[in-house]
Amino acid sequence: MKVAGSAKTLPDLAAIDVGRLAGVGDKALEALSGVGVTNLLDLVTYYPRRYLDRTNQRSIGELAEGEEAMVLAVVRNVKTRRTRQGRALVEVDLFDDSSYLRVSFFNQAWRSRQLQEGTQVVVFGKVERYQGRRQMTNPVVDLVGDRTGRIIPVYPQSDKAGISSSQVATWVEEALRRVTSFVDPLPVEIREPYDLVGRDWALRQIHAPSSMGAAQKARVRLAFDELLRLQVALVLRKRALERSSQGIRHDVPGRFLERLRRQLPFSLTRAQQAALTEITADMAGVYPMHRLLQGDVGSGKTLVALGAIITAIEGGHQGALMAPTEVLAEQHYAAISDLLAGFTLPSDGTLTGERPLSVALLSNRVGAAQRRRVAHGLAEGTVDVLVGTHALLGEAVEFHSLGCVVIDEQHRFGVEQRAALRSKGPGAAIPDVLVMTATPIPRTAAMTVYGDLDTTVLDELPPGRTPITTIWARGPLVEAEVWERVRSESAAGRQAYVVCPLVDDSEKVQARSASAEHERLADGELAGLRVGLLHGQMAAADKEAVMEDFRRGGLDVLVSTTVIEVGVDVPNATVMVIEDAGRFGIAQLHQLRGRVGRGASESWCYLLGSASGVEGERRLEALEASTDGFELAEVDLELRGEGTILGARQKGSNDLKLASLRRDKQLVGKAREAAFALVDASGSRFVEELPELAGEVSLLVDEVDRQFLFKS
Numbered sequence: 001m002k003v004a005g006s007a008k009t010l011p012d013l014a015a016i017d018v019g020r021l022a023g024v025g026d027k028a029l030e031a032l033s034g035v036g037v038t039n040l041l042d043l044v045t046y047y048p049r050r051y052l053d054r055t056n057q058r059s060i061g062e063l064a065e066g067e068e069a070m071v072l073a074v075v076r077n078v079k080t081r082r083t084r085q086g087r088a089l090v091e092v093d094l095f096d097d098s099s100y101l102r103v104s105f106f107n108q109a110w111r112s113r114q115l116q117e118g119t120q121v122v123v124f125g126k127v128e129r130y131q132g133r134r135q136m137t138n139p140v141v142d143l144v145g146d147r148t149g150r151i152i153p154v155y156p157q158s159d160k161a162g163i164s165s166s167q168v169a170t171w172v173e174e175a176l177r178r179v180t181s182f183v184d185p186l187p188v189e190i191r192e193p194y195d196l197v198g199r200d201w202a203l204r205q206i207h208a209p210s211s212m213g214a215a216q217k218a219r220v221r222l223a224f225d226e227l228l229r230l231q232v233a234l235v236l237r238k239r240a241l242e243r244s245s246q247g248i249r250h251d252v253p254g255r256f257l258e259r260l261r262r263q264l265p266f267s268l269t270r271a272q273q274a275a276l277t278e279i280t281a282d283m284a285g286v287y288p289m290h291r292l293l294q295g296d297v298g299s300g301k302t303l304v305a306l307g308a309i310i311t312a313i314e315g316g317h318q319g320a321l322m323a324p325t326e327v328l329a330e331q332h333y334a335a336i337s338d339l340l341a342g343f344t345l346p347s348d349g350t351l352t353g354e355r356p357l358s359v360a361l362l363s364n365r366v367g368a369a370q371r372r373r374v375a376h377g378l379a380e381g382t383v384d385v386l387v388g389t390h391a392l393l394g395e396a397v398e399f400h401s402l403g404c405v406v407i408d409e410q411h412r413f414g415v416e417q418r419a420a421l422r423s424k425g426p427g428a429a430i431p432d433v434l435v436m437t438a439t440p441i442p443r444t445a446a447m448t449v450y451g452d453l454d455t456t457v458l459d460e461l462p463p464g465r466t467p468i469t470t471i472w473a474r475g476p477l478v479e480a481e482v483w484e485r486v487r488s489e490s491a492a493g494r495q496a497y498v499v500c501p502l503v504d505d506s507e508k509v510q511a512r513s514a515s516a517e518h519e520r521l522a523d524g525e526l527a528g529l530r531v532g533l534l535h536g537q538m539a540a541a542d543k544e545a546v547m548e549d550f551r552r553g554g555l556d557v558l559v560s561t562t563v564i565e566v567g568v569d570v571p572n573a574t575v576m577v578i579e580d581a582g583r584f585g586i587a588q589l590h591q592l593r594g595r596v597g598r599g600a601s602e603s604w605c606y607l608l609g610s611a612s613g614v615e616g617e618r619r620l621e622a623l624e625a626s627t628d629g630f631e632l633a634e635v636d637l638e639l640r641g642e643g644t645i646l647g648a649r650q651k652g653s654n655d656l657k658l659a660s661l662r663r664d665k666q667l668v669g670k671a672r673e674a675a676f677a678l679v680d681a682s683g684s685r686f687v688e689e690l691p692e693l694a695g696e697v698s699l700l701v702d703e704v705d706r707q708f709l710f711k712s
């Protein structure tokens with residue numbers, strides 16, 4: 001085969017079928033494709049998940065009870081039987097010259113076929129003692145074969161696909177032998193300051209390291225490459241947008257902002273001031289703003305957003321605010337109408353030469369006639385601020401001169417949707433865009449998920465907030481205290497939320513269970529209180545009426561589904577009860593909790609029910625331990641991995657095989673810095689000047705990102 005010869009780029013490798021390697025027959029091909037390996041690139045990036053370092057290998061004889069250990073041993077004796085409960089039990093004796101280790105597998109009958117007498121295996125697990133003997137239960141098993149060498153790579157194996165670590169090792173060895181060298185796409189100016197080893201060395205050492213240190217260096221280089229490709233795509237997108245687009249220069253004196261500030265009953269926090277300074281500077285510039293506003297629940301993002309919108313209006317344009325739910329859109333509408341009451345704009349059509357600033361709502365609740373009026377006003381330019389849900393993106397919505405768009409998103413709006421909104425600007429001009437995240441995400445994740453945006457963080461809460469006490473109420477005794485608290489708080493004139501269990505994804509089922517819970521509580525634990533009900537299946541007008549009633553204090557308790565999750569703002573509410581809390585994610589729990597603690601009174605959040613599994617326990621304990629959204633976001637990332645955070649938006653994250661947003665924080669920052677350096681130095685000639693890197697980005701990064709690569 002023509003694998004040998006010239007140095008290979010990653011696209012070259014991707015073009016070579018694994019079937020062309022010696023020793024890879026039909027059966028192997030099928031097995032390999034079962035783990036996603038079809039070409040040489042897939043194979044050489046099928047990285048070891050760990051290494052067996054023989055220089056400090058443990059012998060069975062010296063293992064102590066309770067420790068986690070990895071041992072290399074030979075299978076001696078295999079017995080299969082059934083336990084009294086009818087579970088399959090495979091018991092295997094392993095021997096390593098020092099002693100025997102008994103290994104038990106429950107419900108894994110196939111182990112008796114996998115572990116034949118005489119097979120070399122590596123097992124990894126916790127050492128227990130049973131009837132005076134060392135043993136492990138359901139350990140991780142790797143078939144490494146009788147490989148020699150000091151450090152043995154252990155590959156992820158798939159029992160389903162029928163692939164063992166030792167087979168993968170053999171194929172990878174063959175591939176590395178046939179490829180005489182790998183092209184390094186990184187210029188030395190980047191490699192040196194970041195202390196990165198060469199690509200060729202890295203790819204060889206990661207599979208067959210000469211020392212554990214070498215494996216580590218190799219990993220750093222290859223992980224950097226993954227992050228760099230993603231960052232290059234993001235930075236290219238950012239720069240392309242800036243270059244190709246024409247912004248609106250909102251270069252205004254800032255009278256509206258000043259007026260808003262003066263009429264607030266409190267002063268802006270330092271963080272809010274700083275954010276507004278950054279935003280108005282962006283808006284005054286020639287490039288369209290493309291900024292992410294991060295801030296914890298209750299940090300006051302809405303005011304900052306409003307500041308951006310009125311800056312656009314002062315310059316004679318319009319603003320739009322898009323919210324993730326109807327309830328929230330309606331609340332924003334009410335708050336903004338309130339805050340902007342009394343603002344006026346110059347107008348030729350009136351005697352006074354002025355007209356009131358006009359705020360409109362577009363949601364399902366709005367009837368057809370009103371909808372038409374709003375549409376007309378938007379097209380004419382007599383409606384200045386539009387608040388709404390996705391409906392805002394509708395084709396029928398046309399603006400006279402949209403100058404600023406704020407998207408209050410909850411990972412719900414994609415790149416494409418943002419692009420659609422942007423296209424609603426006047427003529428060829430592109431409105432400024434501010435994206436707000438409802439929940440904080442870790443810095444490294446923000447750099448990766450929102451890497452094409454500039455970022456502002458509100459790292460401060462308004463003063464005078466009383467901290468929220470969070471209690472995970474484990475068991476009925478504590479639960480009784482919870483309802484007691486709800487009653488005593490309402491007796492004191494304050495209010496409570498009760499969030500119903502997440503029984504099902506279906507809104508219908510969800511609504512039914514909320515109704516049932518409402519009835520149960522109203523007749524039981526909360527009898528005598530004014531208990532309202534809110535769920536997604538209610539008519540929009542009814543929802544709004546209930547919310548309004550609660551806001552005005554006409555209800556003591558609101559039993560609700562998660563429709564109240566985002567942004568609902570009733571400062572008099574001091575108790576949040578979340579039923580079956582173990583079924584919610586960290587971010588969602590934090591959001592829900594953020595509905596209380598908004599006023600001056602002490603607040604409580606009660607998490608009811610048991611957690612499912614260790615991870616669930618850690619989630620609820622994290623909530624009990626911290627009210628800092630950024631800290632919780634880190635825990636969340638650690639527990640769930642990056643897939644869930646990235647998956648929503650960044651398909652290119654498939655390329656992250658080695659790099660981890662939680663373990664490689666510094667590397668993420670370096671890759672981003674390097675990407676800026678490379679993209680900016682080459683300007684629009686990136687593809688010509690760094691063809692190999694461009695080829696890799698194009699091959700491995702998401703299509704949405706890729707389209708910007710070749711845009712000049």
Ligand code: ADP
Nearest residue numbers: 266267268269296297298299300301302303462
């Ligand atoms: P979030 O960042 O969660 O969207 P909001 O914008 O809803 O937060 O603000 C939460 C509450 O804090 C609102 O009631 C708002 O009026 C109030 N608030 C905002 N900024 C300040 C401030 N600087 N001082 C006091 N209260 C503020």
Ligand code: MG
Nearest residue numbers: 301302408567
């Ligand atoms: Mg908000």
